[in-house]
Amino acid sequence: MTKVQLSGVRKVFGTFTAIENIDLTIESGELVALLGPSGCGKTTTLRMVAGLEAPTSGEIMFDDKDVSHLPVQDRNVGMVFQRYALFPHMTVEKNVAFGLSVRKVPKAEIEERLAEILDVVQLSGFRHRFPAQLSGGQMQRVAIARTLITKPSVLMMDEPLANLDTKLRGEMRRFIRNLQQRFGITTIFVTHDQVEAMELADRVAVIFDGHLAQYDTPDTLYRRPRTTDVADFMGASNLFAARLAAPDRAETAFGTLKVSPRADLRTGEEIDVVLREEAIDMLERPDAATHQALSGEIVARDFFGANVNYTVACGEARLSVSEQSRRLVDVGSTVWLDIAPDRIWLMPRRTIQTEI
Amino acid sequence: MAFKHVQSLSERLSPFQKFYLIVIAGFILGPFIPLLIQSFAFRWAWPDLLPSTWWLEQRDKSMLPLAWDYVFSPYSRVWEATVNTVFIGSVVTVICLAICLPAARVLARERFRGKSAFEFFLSLPLIVPEAAIGIALLMIFIRLGLAGSYVGIIIAHLIPTIPYMVRMLTAVYQGLGRDFEEQAMILGANRRQILWRVTLPMLLPGVVAGALFTFLVSTNIFLLTFFLGQGQIVTLPTLLFSKISGGTLDASAAGITLIVTLPGIILLILSERFIKEEAFGKGFGN
């Protein structure tokens, strides 16, 4: 398999800088998600790896060899487009075999590999259909089969699940994960759905405005975001400004929080704190054994079946608390909130940089 | 599925819709009816609704050749004109496609300085009167020795057909998107394979429509052919004009008129079939 490396890659379109400067290493056989809001440069990054776009500067390396100027056809990559781009005038069979037939692979071998791959994606019965006669999930599997049959060394997928309904997305996620593990292909996929990124990927690269904001495992990204932007994008709802009054005490607008000391933060520093909504315990009466001394009033309750979300007003601040719906506490009740100090994530306040 | 849908629609035509369709058909086909009758008439004087004497009745007695006999005789030059018309139309269509396919691709996909100015100039031949273009070309072509030659007429025919073709193909290219070609590239296809296996088949309905249109326009151009043919090259429109320039539509002119419409009608029927079966029948779209 192939290790993919981007070093100092920058892409400028005319006067617009789409990719500022990205360094990224994808280990051989790894599944990496590129995550970021619309227009941040995910597709552009993918297209540069594929060779459809040349980087303005920087290098793209496959197994330590510079491929930045290698034509698309010689890179041996596979890419599943967001809208699948199945050839509408060809049957499923012709679509899937396309990559082999343009390489002049002998008929018998094409037939053999075709049967094999159609079996993998469970589409053997659909050989003679045209793309217009398939469902979204089937089209996607055709697109994947068409790519896999060429045995690419790097597989790329641009928002492969964006066009599918929720249930199908779940199925396709598992399907892609199994396939990727079975073939062990280095895979890069693009998404702007953080849940999808966390479920599928070994590591997630968060991109904002053409910068790599953070590149970590899903777990680290969720629990230890490096900036408030990343935290926000990963779905953190309780994000507050604070000041580190003592190594283990952070002062916020709604009271003082007991936190775990961190070597990299100075006392007196302005920081941001993230309180994960599912890490907060909500008590209906005060308890002397709690870490924190926080109380507030429930101002809203949103019921989601298995889970229930409360909005608790602590002074001016609104905290969001999520718990399993084993009990329901009424709006208007006074509650006491507790959170273990090591579950509170502290970030140095980023000085706001103006970017182009 | 789609087919069934269409059928059930046509079953539900209301009387008003039927009436409406018939009126439209009448408008389009109406002018042909007198032509058709005229061409078979021997004597058809006002105010008779139908000719008092038909061509076939008089066939043996007449001293002069009658409408269809004349049309089919070598004196009429109908055969020569038909061959010329079809030949010129075909060559113009092929050249026009060869010029317009790459041009449309660039116009649909690239952004460059002066693009809108270029698009404006492209439609100039549609705005400037044909007579002006014809005279200007004639003066140039006489000097180049192209007047009265096939090459001259073909170049002249390209002038009004290219703007239409470019526009039509640009629209088709815009609908095509880059994805398909890029996907083919990633799958390992070279440029030639992409053109023949992906781009052309997908553009086919638009190419057929554009080619058909170009051919029909070319076969109907009178003024430019008249100027640049210098009377040496006869096509169906110039032949017809020489027949009716006297101000009357006699039986043989009516016959020629009907012949003039034939290539177009045959082509329309063929391409209609072709487009339906080759492209749309396989479920284009998405």
Ligand SMILES: Nc1ncnc2c1ncn2[C@@H]1O[C@H](COP(=O)(O)OP(=O)(O)OP(=O)(O)O)[C@@H](O)[C@H]1O
């Ligand atoms: N060919 C191009 N010419 C000019 N600008 C471009 C071009 N391609 C992309 N861009 C710009 O570069 C930026 C990044 O685009 P890109 O397609 O990579 O975004 P993305 O992260 O994939 O977004 P989305 O999630 O919406 O697909 C966008 O602002 C886009 O407008």
Ligand SMILES: [Mg+2]
């Ligand atoms: Mg994109």
